[in-house]
Amino acid sequence: MTGPRWTSAESGAEVASVAAAAAAPASRAGTSAGDLPDAVTDPLDVPRQSAALDAQGPAPASPTRLEVPSLGIDVSVQPVGLDEQGRMALIDDPAVAAWYQYGPAPASASGSTVIAAHVDSLTYDVLPFARLRDASPGMEIVVTDAAGAQHRYAVQGRGLVPKDDADWDGAFDRSGPARLTLVTCGGEFDYGARRYLSNLVLTATPTR
Template sequence: MNNHRRRLRAGHSAGLALVLSAALVATGCATSAAERPESQAATVSASGESQEPSASSPSPEAPGSPEATPSVPSPGSIPVQPADQGQQEPTPEPAQLLYPGIDADIPVEPRGVAEDGQMDIPDDAAQAAWYEYGKAPADQVGTTVISAHAGSQETPVGPLYALKDSRPGEEVTVLDEAGVAHHYEVTQVEQLGKDGLDFAPYFERTGKHRLVLITCGGQWIDERGSYADNIIVVAEPLD
């Protein structure tokens, strides 16, 4: 992969500190009208207990930003601020996601934020996006976020369509561009309504390292041309 696409990581180095809007990812998944699964349980923790998602929606803290935003930016308006350039070694980018538990094998490419304020995700559901302003598996801190559409015109049923069927304890592997395999264990499976969903906790650049997978699911909304919910899977390193 072109070294120009690699990021130098020193805080926000060689990237942009992006303030996440409530719309980031929240409306970024659509699929064919023929694929409309029933709603799944709200949250499945590692203990197997079902939990209801919180109805509150606090203002999100910007991923990697030391301060919380004063208010939730409207869709399509994501403030940016310059980042300091660093001299750190580039960290290999994720290249492939393997999730045998849902029979998913999907290539991954780096993406940022689209013009409409949502996470930029490939149109084809057969391709996943890694949030390039976040962390990569080899960083060993913060969150690696990978997202893909549940389905698309090219691929009506994408590899992550079955993400809703994930179960705690299953293994997920991310191969990076250097050929190194990073192994994770699923610890939490959530189905959360897109409206008012705070994504900031899933895009943290500090703290314990983890992998977050995101796609869409739940009830199909014809007028939106999308699902009502996001399916979010959290996994922790096995290495």
């Protein structure tokens, strides 16, 4: 599946990040796409760094719902960790998006909140995140958290990146300005390997 390719005028460093906590235990809430017999998207390779954390206050509320009204996207979100291979796990139900729970949350003061979902599957056909290919700059994204707070973002950029070239250090960065990173698969589909060759990565910044 392909779509128009464009990126933000901002530099990649503006919307990318630096590394997620990877020594965290693998999530039991979901499995990676490679473990799903009918899935056609791949899990995300999460950069590894020390799990040592300084003293912190209460963790921000986790996201539970993501909406992109202009694209008709309205999906529930569930927390995930790492799979047995150290990659970001994905929810068994490909119609549900996954939030990387060892990284920033929407209410975090800094860093990249990562939410990912399959683009399609042999069982569920084309899924909501497939519509992200039509996202345009300034388009509103609304993320609701477990406390009932709504966090609003504006799309800054969207790009189709070959999987081997993806900047996961940037996507999972805990530092820098607070931002939202949405990830799915896209581009050319390799029928022999049953996988897409690229990732569609969308970045958005808080508006209020």
